[in-house]
Amino acid sequence: MTVSLGTLVIDTEACKGCELCIDACPPDVLRMTTDIVNERGYRYPQLLPGCIACKACTAICPDFVFQVYRYEQPQQHGEAAE
Known part of the structure; x- marks a missing residue:
């Protein structure tokens, strides 16, 4: 879970695909797209479950592409959540 x-x-x-957010993410829940690019031809990050809303991505991103929202209650994903 x-x-x-x-x-x-x-x-x-x-996003310009610099990947700084990937290394900065403590829970390691950002992954770069592999076969999808934006209109400018850059790969971009995708979010996996497990974000802790720490805002490390916003602090390091030179292009300010992230907006972070904290849930009022933690959200569970996976088998135990069903």
């Missing part, structure tokens, strides 16, 4: 404390909105069209 995975627990998320928040979620992200990612402006994928503004």
Whole structure:
């Protein structure tokens, strides 16, 4: 089971694919797309379950593509959540 404390909105069209957010993410829940690119031809991050709303991605992103939202109650994902 995975627990998320928040979620992200990612402006994928503004992303330049620098991947700084991937290394900065403590719970390791950001992954770069492999076969999808934005209109400018860059790969961009996708969010997996488990965001802790720490805002490390917003602090490191040079293009300000992230908006972080914290849930009022933790969200559970996986078998135990069903």
